[in-house]
Amino acid sequence: MISLAAVWYLQDLLQVMFSGRFLVPDLFFLFLVFRLAVVSRDVPAIVWPAFLGGLLWDFRWTALPGLTATAYAVAAAACALIWNHIPDSGRTPRLFWVLALCGHLLTGFARFMAWGDGRSALFGVFAVQQVAAVPLLLIAVLVVSARSAGPDVKR
């Protein structure tokens, strides 16, 4: 729980630093998916923190309480369902990459749709946020890959 709070705080600090320039990637959400892959497959331990983290993000940044919370919860639940449904042999770093990327795209897209008339002007903001998540995801994939190669991997 402390690590989740720390990642949320890191995302918040980065957003403060880059506020008005671009939207930071959803580090908190990516970290949740990362936890799903390497720490715990417990669905409530993924979905409800996702919801609470999203709600807190809404209170701080979007002023539309429920928007990010719903997006995070839906994406996290979908990732958890798919990850848990796949047999052990299929839970590869590649699957993690696809899930995290699609989940991140989904949360970003939900926010993008909420921008209303400003969508066309702010498409660049959405695109930069998604592109900025790619290097982070690559690092996460490397970690997942290293973990899955180790003897203590949780499947």
Add this chain to the structure above:
Amino acid sequence: MLKRITSAWLHGLAATTVGLLFLAVSPGSPVAEKAVEYTAVILDWPERPAILVRYLAAEGVFWVSGMRDLGERLKEMELENVRLRSTLQARPDLLVPDRSGLTASRVDVRPPAFWWKEVRIDKGSSDGVQEGMPALQDGFLAGRVSRVFSNHSWVELLTSPTLLVPVVVDETRDLGVLAGDGSGRVHVLYIPEEKELRDGMSLSTALASDLLPPGLPVGAISSTDPRTEGGFRVYRVIPGADFSTMYSLFILTGGGPR
């Protein structure tokens, strides 16, 4: 396995439902506004390091890249100052009263959903901010304070379709009303059809209230594509404030130009 999948569905659906309920009831809810307000207050101190880093980075970039621009701007302003001094000698009635005061504020929230409507600033009633006070950027009107809390306020931007500001065309003294379209554009309404305004004519505020003094620069007329509505021309306005680089605002907490 089936039980686990069912449980996952249930938790996912429950969280989604609660989230959608929040989304349905929160817009315009005073409870949600209070929650947003308190979250900002609680996070004010923890976020200070990021604000400091941002400030230092901005200062660094400014020093590295902005010195030449600053020198040129300084020369222009010195020339303008000389011109204004001579104008004031001829027109002492234009002197700004001593009680005029500008309160510097930082834009700390700009909800993407209301990008062209409003921003939140980190100054509130405890700093002397009141509803209706003008917000300026680079000396140009950018909006008006719409809601005030103790440590934060919301500023409605000129691009908002619900903010109407009476303005005057400086060159012709024609009066009109400034209104945004909610998509980043600003227009001046109610200019009689027979009046033809030229590109670049400047606009400033007309007398509206004690809190919005006349004479605040607003922007310039853009004569491109003026349309006619009900016997009046609607001109596009190029605001002096830059809404895409709005990181800070000055609130006119005292008097202004007369």
